[in-house]
């Protein structure tokens with residue numbers, strides 16, 4: 001799809017999935033689950049953003065292995081079939097309100113804060129900072145267990161009815177720490193080829209989900225630190241995987257791989273990284289960072305700096321952001337029937 005002719009409300013294809021507009025709610029952990037189960041908070045929170053006109057709603061980081069994968073003990077879980085029922089209710093709450101439904105699946109790695117376990121895992125035994133536990137360096141068996149867990153989690157997500165899954169390979173969680181030279185000091189194959197674990201997960205996930213099931217990856221495309229990853233590193237790591245059609249889109253974030261990265265935030269601050277990556281990739285790239293202004297978001301799409309934008313904290317403030325954006329831009333989009341009179 002040619003992005004220069006698109007606007008914020010032009011439908012976007014991600015693999016076989018068509019999203020009605022270019023507005024994505026990125027995964028945002030609600031820290032509200034008990035024992036990993038979906039509850040009323042999740043149902044209402046996600047339904048509201050769908051009702052508000054968001055094109056793709058991505059459910060927060062959801063753990064693939066008991067507790068070692070949890071960012072906190074209040075995260076959602078997908079490490080057992082018993083979670084499928086609640087997740088499918090969540091899918092229904094999102095889809096029945098007009099949005100496509102995605103879910104981010106995660107292994108927290110060295111940023112696991114669960115108090116239910118005493119060992120945490122990472123490519124190398126380096127703590128995130130002195131407030132976190134020092135992780136155990138993973139063995140091949142540990143790595144195999146993680147790959148298997150992602151595959152099973154992906155299957156459960158498909159079974160629950162999600163339109164797309166997102167592998168969390170950003171923000172210093174497990175996959176991200178393998179990708180970054182700042183946290184991966186291994187001398188084996190997983191150190192020589194830092195994308196090896198990502199590739200192995202994607203290959204197996206693709207195999208079980210089938211070639212048409214949309215798979216998105218989220219990356220920290222820039223580490224904000226000397227010696228860390230840049231967009232160029234990601235182009236090198238991701239191009240061969242894209243060639244093999246192992247993923248259908250990239251959610252382009254930055255940072256949080258180390259706790260001392262020097263981030264310079266401003267409205268749209270991660271868009272330049274998305275724009276740079278997009279020059280090399282064929283799949284759609286989703287960018288954002290502190291976006292609030294519909295005109296700016298629309299301009300980003302029109303200029304082709306991103307194929308879609310993610311609106312995070314602004315959607316927490318205002319679930320109707322997308323509908324209001326359409327009014328601001330003078331673009332005619334359907335409102336929920338009950339809200340038709342608020343259109344003009």
Ligand SMILES: Cc1cc2nc3c(=O)[nH]c(=O)nc-3n(C[C@H](O)[C@H](O)[C@H](O)COP(=O)(O)O)c2cc1C
Nearest residue numbers: 026027028029060061253289290291310311312313
């Ligand atoms: C409360 C909260 C929870 C978040 N949880 C996640 C998460 O589960 N997974 C993820 O990839 N990013 C997470 N993020 C980051 C957001 O997805 C997004 O990238 C970030 O907020 C920047 O976008 P914004 O400036 O539009 O908010 C979280 C952000 C917030 C504010």
